[in-house]
Amino acid sequence: METIRKGIWQAKPVERLYIEELRLKIAMKEEAANMKSALAKVSLERNEALDHKMTLESQVEKFNLKVNELEKKLFSEMLLSQKYKDERDELQIEREGALREAEELRKQLAERHSIDPIVSEFSYLQLQEATNYFDPSLKIGEGDYGSMYNGFLHHTQVTIKLLDPNSVQNRQGFDEQVSYLSKLRHPNLVTLMGVCREPWALIYEYLPGGTLEDRLIRHNLHSPAVPWQMRIQIAMDICSALIFLHSTQPNGVSHGGLSPKKLLLDENFTCKITDFGLVAKDSTLTNHESDVHIFGIIVLHLLTGKQADLWISKEVERAVQLNALDSILDPFAGEWPYVQAEQLAHTALRCCNSNINDRPDLASDVWRVLAPMRASCSSLSSLASRDQPPHYFTCPILQEIMEDPHFAADGFTYEAEAIRGWLESGHDTSPMTNMKLAHQNLTPNRALRSLIKEWLQTTSTK
Known part of the structure; x- marks a missing residue:
């Protein structure tokens, strides 16, 4: 028994050692497992860090490429901007030089000849x-x-x-x-x-038809009377010219002294206003109402043939009130259509109204009365056609209306191409007089060219 007890007692240290060893192994295994786990974690973190690093490096590389592109673009833009700036400066210098030259030329021309080149x-x-x-x-x-x-x-x-x-x-x-x-x-x-x-x-x-006053009062009894159809057309001509003057920018121009003496007729009875704008700086030229009043007087003058004075409106007004307008119509005009004569009389009397605020507007009121009468002006068999051009519009060589009229040394005006052809063919004499030309220089006849263009535009719209 004692021996057994002693054996057990002796065995306990070994068992304890075994147990301790076992514990140690277990602890080492746990530590190894922890280290392995830690190592795996570290490895994972390292791999993630490497991936992140690669991503960052890729982003850095892309950023660097972008920076390089932007730097190149910026440099290019700077070069282009500098180029544009240099060109702009050059243009500005050229522009200032051109402006100085133009101003100098303008001053020289103004000193030598400040008249408009068309004149x-x-x-x-x-x-x-x-x-x-x-x-x-x-x-x-x-x-x-x-x-x-x-x-x-x-x-x-x-x-x-x-x-x-x-x-x-x-x-x-x-x-x-x-x-x-x-x-x-x-x-x-x-x-x-x-x-x-x-x-x-x-x-x-020059207008060969004389003044409207001479034709209506018939100072020259040998001149033909003006028929009523043409008198309507003359009223339209005057109205058209006044509308143009009154609408001229910036403030419009009034004639200020309109009268039958200042209304001229050409060979086709086209009526033209003269003496307009001769006091263009005068403040009275903005008084369009006075032109409207005188226009009314002139229309009554066309209707009756009586003197165009302040009394004519009273006489016509009295005749209208008595329904006796036909008794004072000019017999030399032919048989007026009563309705049109009455319309003209009423319109003219409105223009003569003493209250300027009650006078009609030429463009919006009077023209609406005159325009429908245009058809009645077409039958003018006793008169020359208004489409017949003045003789001086025709080139003496080509016998055609000129497009680019030029003066030659003989004083005549020719189509530029025709007279140049004449001179280039060896001629040194005038095509009209056969006399030797003093020189072969040609001068544009701008005023005549302007007249021809206006006539062509007018006839093309008929």
């Missing part, structure tokens, strides 16, 4: 020769601004107005006025064709 300039000697030294027999009247003469310039009949020196302030004012007048172009305004500055003179197109 020809003539010397006083040329005007003397054109009027046989202002022969009194060629004088056709005294206007508000000077004396008027018939004359021939470059073999073309013209009307020459010698201005009263008191009506011209100075050379600059005269040049400004001429430039202004040359830009007022309308088929029913007398065309300014030329100018003379010593003395002050204006050269207008």
Whole structure:
């Protein structure tokens, strides 16, 4: 028993050692497992870190590429911007130089010749020769601004107005006025064709039909009477011209002194207004109502043939009230259609209303009355056709209406192509006179070209 007990006692240390060893092995296994787990985690984190690093490196590489592209683009833009800046600076320098040259040229032209290029300039000697030294027999009247003469310039009949020196302030004012007048172009305004500055003179197109007053009052009994159809057309011509003047920018222009003496007729009875805009700087030129009033007086003058004074409106008004308008209609006009005569009378009396606010507007009111009467103006068998061009529109060589008229040394006007062909073929004489030409230079006849264009535009719309 004792031996057994001793054996057990002796066995316990071994067992304890075994147990301790076992515990140690278990602990080592656990530690190894923990280390393995930790190592796996570290390995995983390392792999993730490597992946993240690769991603970052890829992003950095892309970023660097983008930066390089942007740097190249920025550099290119800087070069382009500099190029544009250099070109802009060069253009600015060129522009400033061109502006300086243009301004210098403008000043030189203004000093030498400030008249609008569409208007020809003539010397006083040329005007003397054109009027046989202002022969009194060629004088056709005294206007508000000077004396008027018939004359021939470059073999073309013209009307020459010698201005009263008191009506011209100075050379600059005269040049400004001429430039202004040359830009007022309308088929029913007398065309300014030329100018003379010593003395002050204006050269207008010649209208062989005389003044409206002469034709209606019949100072020349041998001239044919004006039929009622043409009188309607004349009223339309005057109305059209006034509408144009009143609508001219910026503030419109009023005639300010309209009268039958300032209404001229050509060979086709086309009516044109003269003496317009001669005091363009005057404030009265914005008073369109006075033109409307005088227009009404002129329409009554066309209806009755009586003097165009303030009494004519009273006489017509009384006749209308008594239903006796036909008793005062001009018998030389033929048999007026009563309805149209009555419409014209009522419209004219409205224009003569003493209250300017009750006067009609020419464009919106009066034209609406006149326009429907146009058809009645077509039967004018007793008169020349309004489509017949003036003889001086025709080239003496080609016998056709000119497109580019030019003066030659003989004083005649030819189509440029025709006269150049004549000269280039070896001729040194005039096609008209057969006399030797002083030179072979050609000068554009701008005023005549403008007249031809206006006539062509007018006839093309009929």
